[in-house]
Amino acid sequence: MNYNYHSHTPRCHHASGTPEEYIKRAIENGIKYMGFADHIPFVCDDGKEFDYRVPFFEGKEYVSEICALREKYKNDIEISVGFESEYYPSYFDRMLKSAIDFGAEYLILGQHYSNGDIKGRHNSIKSEDEQKLKEYVDTVCEGIESGYFTYVAHPDVINFVGDKEVYKKEMRRICIASRECSVPLEINFLGIRDNRNYPDPVFWQMVGEENSPVTFGFDAHDIDAAYDGSSLIKAKEIVEKFSLNYIGKPELVLINR
Numbered sequence: 001m002n003y004n005y006h007s008h009t010p011r012c013h014h015a016s017g018t019p020e021e022y023i024k025r026a027i028e029n030g031i032k033y034m035g036f037a038d039h040i041p042f043v044c045d046d047g048k049e050f051d052y053r054v055p056f057f058e059g060k061e062y063v064s065e066i067c068a069l070r071e072k073y074k075n076d077i078e079i080s081v082g083f084e085s086e087y088y089p090s091y092f093d094r095m096l097k098s099a100i101d102f103g104a105e106y107l108i109l110g111q112h113y114s115n116g117d118i119k120g121r122h123n124s125i126k127s128e129d130e131q132k133l134k135e136y137v138d139t140v141c142e143g144i145e146s147g148y149f150t151y152v153a154h155p156d157v158i159n160f161v162g163d164k165e166v167y168k169k170e171m172r173r174i175c176i177a178s179r180e181c182s183v184p185l186e187i188n189f190l191g192i193r194d195n196r197n198y199p200d201p202v203f204w205q206m207v208g209e210e211n212s213p214v215t216f217g218f219d220a221h222d223i224d225a226a227y228d229g230s231s232l233i234k235a236k237e238i239v240e241k242f243s244l245n246y247i248g249k250p251e252l253v254l255i256n257r
């Protein structure tokens with residue numbers, strides 16, 4: 001694995017270590033293509049911002065900091081700068097526009113919340129709510145179909161603990177959309193490291209059945225995770241077990257086109 005397009009920075013308030021430290025660790029471990037995709041700035045209708053995102057006023061600084069590092073390390077590594085973004089149907093145009101204005105090059109789709117409401121529940125909280133599951137799948141599929149996302153980060157972040165058949169019926173739609181639109185699904189290494197509800201074997205079995213394209217992401221929120229070799233072993237086991245269509249490095253979808 002010589003790529004990773006899923007790195008954060010301390011600007012999102014829940015990551016540690018400087019981008020430069022992440023870059024050094026990545027280079028030392030043979031990463032050739034590296035992307036920063038910190039949580040996209042977003043101001044809610046009430047004027048408030050989630051505290052887990054890059055603050056709106058730091059959007060430009062974030063991009064220029066990464067661009068300066070790209071220049072500094074250009075002989076050792078190819079660095080890209082983007083954002084991890086939710087897809088909110090009614091806000092996406094404005095999110096995309098601000099990302100482009102900040103100078104970002106790509107987006108990965110991380111649907112942590114299903115709507116732009118700051119009071120919303122995080123999708124990784126256990127729930128049996130079928131409506132919430134359906135809403136999650138609808139928005140992820142729409143995001144995939146928008147054509148703006150390089151890949152889907154942790155597509156199985158939703159922690160649905162209700163009827164398994166309902167889960168499979170809904171989540172299979174993500175696998176099909178991914179295949180039809182050629183938008184890869186990420187096996188998320190943070191989920192592996194932290195023993196989270198994802199990667200969910202029930203989901204990845206379907207990904208294998210549907211032959212959807214699959215890629216890897218370290219989802220680095222600290223220096224160590226800027227190269228996560230132990231999760232890589234486990235991710236390869238998942239690929240093996242479900243005969244996944246692993247494509248390796250994803251093709252970047254440029255948003256400033």
Ligand SMILES: [Zn+2]
Nearest residue numbers: 008012014221
């Ligand atoms: Zn994060």
Ligand SMILES: [Zn+2]
Nearest residue numbers: 084110153154
């Ligand atoms: Zn995420």
